[in-house]
Amino acid sequence: xxxxxxxxxxxxxxxxxxxxxxxxxxxxxxxxxxxxxxxxxxxxxxxxxxxxxxxxxxxxxxxxxxxxxxxxxxxxxxxxxxxxxxxxxxxxxxxxxxxxxxxxxxxxxxxxxxxxxxxxxxxxxxxxxxxxxxxxxxxxxxxxxxxxxxxxxxxxxxxxxxxxxxxxxxxxxxxxxxxxxxxxxxxxxxxxxxxxxxxxxxxxxxxxxxxxxxxxxxxxxxxxxxxxxxxxxxxxxxxxxxxxxxxxxxxxxxxxxxxxxxxxxxxxxxxxxxxxxxxxxxxxxxxxxxxxxxxxxxxxxxxxxxxxxxxxxxxxxxxxxxxxxxxxxxxxxxxxxxxxxxxxxxxxxxxxxxxxxxxxxxxxxxxxxxxxxxxxxxxxxxxxxx
Amino acid sequence: xxxxxxxxxxxxxxxxxxxxxxxxxxxxxxxxxxxxxxxxxxxxxxxxxxxxxxxxxxxxxxxxxxxxxxxxxxxxxxxxxxxxxxxxxxxxxxxxxxxxxxxxxxxxxxxxxxxxxxxxxxxxxxxxxxxxxxxxxxxxxxxxxxxxxxxxxxxxxxxxxxxxxxxxxxxxxxxxxxxxxxxxxxxxxxxxxxxxxxxxxxxxxxxxxxxxxxxxxxxxxxxxxxxxxxxxxxxxxxxxxxxxxxxxxxxxxxxxxxxxxxxxxxxxxxxxxxxxxxxxxxxxxxxxxxxxxxxxxxxxxxxxxxxxxxxxxxxxxxxxxxxxxxxxxxxxxxxxxxxxxxxxxxxxxxxxxxxxxxxxxxxxxxxxxxxxxxxxxxxxxxxxxx
Numbered sequence: 001x002x003x004x005x006x007x008x009x010x011x012x013x014x015x016x017x018x019x020x021x022x023x024x025x026x027x028x029x030x031x032x033x034x035x036x037x038x039x040x041x042x043x044x045x046x047x048x049x050x051x052x053x054x055x056x057x058x059x060x061x062x063x064x065x066x067x068x069x070x071x072x073x074x075x076x077x078x079x080x081x082x083x084x085x086x087x088x089x090x091x092x093x094x095x096x097x098x099x100x101x102x103x104x105x106x107x108x109x110x111x112x113x114x115x116x117x118x119x120x121x122x123x124x125x126x127x128x129x130x131x132x133x134x135x136x137x138x139x140x141x142x143x144x145x146x147x148x149x150x151x152x153x154x155x156x157x158x159x160x161x162x163x164x165x166x167x168x169x170x171x172x173x174x175x176x177x178x179x180x181x182x183x184x185x186x187x188x189x190x191x192x193x194x195x196x197x198x199x200x201x202x203x204x205x206x207x208x209x210x211x212x213x214x215x216x217x218x219x220x221x222x223x224x225x226x227x228x229x230x231x232x233x234x235x236x237x238x239x240x241x242x243x244x245x246x247x248x249x250x251x252x253x254x255x256x257x258x259x260x261x262x263x264x265x266x267x268x269x270x271x272x273x274x275x276x277x278x279x280x281x282x283x284x285x286x287x288x289x290x291x292x293x294x295x296x297x298x299x300x301x302x303x304x305x306x307x308x309x310x311x312x313x314x315x316x317x318x319x320x321x322x323x324x325x326x327x328x329x330x331x332x333x334x335x336x337x338x339x340x341x342x343x344x345x346x347x348x349x350x351x352x353x354x355x356x357x358x359x360x361x362x363x364x365x366x367x368x369x370x371x372x373x374x375x376x377x378x379x380x381x382x383x384x385x386x
Numbered sequence: 387x388x389x390x391x392x393x394x395x396x397x398x399x400x401x402x403x404x405x406x407x408x409x410x411x412x413x414x415x416x417x418x419x420x421x422x423x424x425x426x427x428x429x430x431x432x433x434x435x436x437x438x439x440x441x442x443x444x445x446x447x448x449x450x451x452x453x454x455x456x457x458x459x460x461x462x463x464x465x466x467x468x469x470x471x472x473x474x475x476x477x478x479x480x481x482x483x484x485x486x487x488x489x490x491x492x493x494x495x496x497x498x499x500x501x502x503x504x505x506x507x508x509x510x511x512x513x514x515x516x517x518x519x520x521x522x523x524x525x526x527x528x529x530x531x532x533x534x535x536x537x538x539x540x541x542x543x544x545x546x547x548x549x550x551x552x553x554x555x556x557x558x559x560x561x562x563x564x565x566x567x568x569x570x571x572x573x574x575x576x577x578x579x580x581x582x583x584x585x586x587x588x589x590x591x592x593x594x595x596x597x598x599x600x601x602x603x604x605x606x607x608x609x610x611x612x613x614x615x616x617x618x619x620x621x622x623x624x625x626x627x628x629x630x631x632x633x634x635x636x637x638x639x640x641x642x643x644x645x646x647x648x649x650x651x652x653x654x655x656x657x658x659x660x661x662x663x664x665x666x667x668x669x670x671x672x673x674x675x676x677x678x679x680x681x682x683x684x685x686x687x688x689x690x691x692x693x694x695x696x697x698x699x700x701x702x703x704x705x706x707x708x709x710x711x712x713x714x715x716x717x718x719x720x721x722x723x724x725x726x727x728x729x730x731x732x733x734x735x736x737x738x739x740x741x742x743x744x745x746x747x748x749x750x751x752x753x754x755x756x757x758x759x760x761x762x763x764x765x766x767x768x769x770x771x772x
Contacts, residue, residue: 009552012553013548013549013552013553039771041771041772042772053771062768062770065766065767065768066768066769066770068765068766068767069548069767069768069769070545070548070549070767071545071548071549071551071552071769072552072553072772073552073769073770073771073772074552074771074772075551075552075553075554075771075772076552076553077553078553152683155681155682155683156677156681158682159456159457159676159677159680159681159682159683160676160677162399162455162456162457162680163399163456163457163676163679163680165457165461166395166399166457166458166459166460166461166462167398167399167458167461167462167463167464168461171676264650264653264654264657264671264672264673265654267650268650268651268654271650284675284676285650286650286673286674286675286676286677287650287672287673287675288672288675288677289670289672289673289674290545290546290549290557290670290672291542291545291546291672291674291677293549294545294548294549295541295542295545295683296541296544296545296765296767297537297538297541297545297681297683297684298683379454379682380451380454381451381454381455381456381682382448382451382452382455383452383455383457383459384448384452384459385425385427385439385459385460385461386427386428386458386459386460386461
């Protein structure tokens with residue numbers, strides 16, 4: 001009898017998450033033209049509610065348009081299911097006669113799958129297809145979604161550095177990233193000279209102090225006449241207090257217990273502090289927000305191709321049990337491997353220490369090599385006069 | 387004897403302002419290989435200080451790299467010269483033996499040129515080469531820099547609308563634009579259906595009230611389950627008070643007397659207000675900031691070509707007196723015309739009333755036709771499931 005696959009998308013969107021969806025649908029169809037592929041609207045919420053779409057009925061041309069559309073075409077959710085919610089999801093999967101559930105998402109999504117897999121007791125398989133702009137999944141060299149978000153951030157800092165060259169001042173760009181500094185660090189991926197911005201990079205892996213920031217910025221301004229800073233929204237002091245909470249005096253949490261760092265509050269508080277402490281400088285702080293995670297103008301071809309491949313692999317993996325798919329790179333060769341759901345679930349991969357020189361607030365040559373491998377070549381541009 | 391041209395760049399940068407610079411240099415060289423072309427660093431500040439670069443000595447390959455580099459390669463300034471400063475500029479121009487001064491900038495730049503032209507009493511010519519992402523120069527159909535900034539804004543809203551479809555809520559994107567709503571309105575350029583964001587557009591030309599915003603957003607949410615808003619940073623109440631000043635309780639001004647609207651303060655204040663008044667909605671406000679004015683990933687080919695042509699025309703115009711160059715479109719045909727400096731100086735072109743339906747907070751078909759003419763085709767993407 002033909003198999004039934006159920007697919008859903010969880011967590012924040014990326015520029016290429018639909019490549020994974022479409023890669024899975026086309027692979028399922030290729031393996032068996034009679035296979036049934038259902039999509040759940042808004043993640044596990046759609047499974048519990050029986051809000052399903054028959055993806056088997058969608059033509060290939062329409063699927064290819066969906067593949068190149070940024071953000072989750074099926075809709076997403078940040079729900080973190082408790083035991084009772086898991087029961088409803090399992091009932092929904094049973095009702096749909098699903099043989100395999102493929103859930104595209106980050107470490108919280110893998111965590112949800114692990115709980116479901118334990119509860120299902122082998123009656124079906126659960127496959128985690130990775131995606132996250134934060135690049136923070138263990139077992140992975142990098143994760144689908146990150147190379148596109150990193151491209152947006154690299155383009156942004158190349159652009160704003162030219163801007164701040166032309167009208168000198170202090171510029172801080174606040175980049176997404178709760179615990180892992182990969183996305184913030186990609187701001188420096190296209191730096192070529194000492195004088196190129198971002199001159200200072202602050203990631204969550206290194207304890208942060210505003211006093212140190214002010215001193216660092218002053219030193220760079222003295223040297224280059226301007227200072228461009230890439231700062232993660234997740235930077236925290238030695239005792240672990242996020243700067244956002246410290247400056248704004250309040251802490252909001254999402255259903256997964258993560259501190260909500262979004263919104264421009266951190267940026268505004270930083271702008272006030274820098275303006276006060278650097279009275280002679282023109283200070284500007286921008287918080288890049290949503291555009292950085294799924295920007296249609298910064299879809300990285302490598303990322304599209306890998307995300308599509310992850311979808312294909314998810315179908316293949318579903319035949320051999322429950323797994324998480326991981327992207328590995330060994331001796332320059334990219335491959336996909338299968339790892340247990342538990343090895344990825346709810347764990348956070350931080351940026352390796354060898355990628356970052358905390359004393360210089362800058363990426364090391366090893367870090368530069370990593371980002372160069374994931375990003376297109378730097379555009380052939382130059383600012384020779386200022 | 388060979389002529390000497392002096393070129394400078396004023397005001398905020400754009401993605402294509404260096405196309406104009408390089409268009410002028412190459413045209414001067416083409417007309418007379420012995421012509422001398424000097425560039426002033428940081429606008430009129432460099433002329434007064436004698437801080438000049440010999441652009442005649444720069445090779446064509448290097449010039450073409452500079453042309454495709456965003457932001458002002460010579461550096462820029464927001465100085466508004468008084469009588470004494472004008473004397474120093476004229477002395478600098480005389481010392482450089484300049485026959486013509488070509489200043490690339492917006493209406494403040496044209497104003498500076500008009501003052502210089504009056505003071506110089508016919509001893510040399512002054513040409514204003516237009517650029518502004520605000521698109522607010524009178525006499526022009528559109529201005530170099532705007533079609534690229536508009537492309538960034540259109541890409542951003544297409545992207546965030548897909549994002550907010552996948553995780554429904556209320557999203558407000560705050561767009562640059564002090565008095566003219568063109569850039570904010572371009573957020574809607576790629577809308578195709580009622581359900582497409584931005585669902586609401588707020589421009590400075592129409593009096594704004596927070597109470598009306600809350601009511602508008604609630605109605606859209608009820609209808610579509612989400613609401614995406616494009617808001618100009620310059621929206622103001624009936625009595626002319628900018629919303630930024632009203633919400634933050636303070637007013638900063640730049641040297642030209644313009645209220646400084648930058649920074650995320652407006653966004654943060656808006657987010658607090660919307661969160662309070664729409665307690666059931668997930669609210670997110672992003673302020674796009676600097677990336678929108680000179681983003682290397684959103685250089686519009688039409689804009690590059692027109693900006694280059696403006697530079698060429700500036701050299702030609704300098705032989706027949708002092709002028710501002712304006713881009714006109716008549717019966718679908720684009721042309722450049724020469725107008726007096728005084729007709730552009732310090733005037734602001736607002737978005738034509740026929741482009742905007744204030745009762746619907748949306749662009750009219752006439753407005754859509756205008757933006758369609760300036761932007762590339764909408765990417766072939768689709769969000770069919772949510």
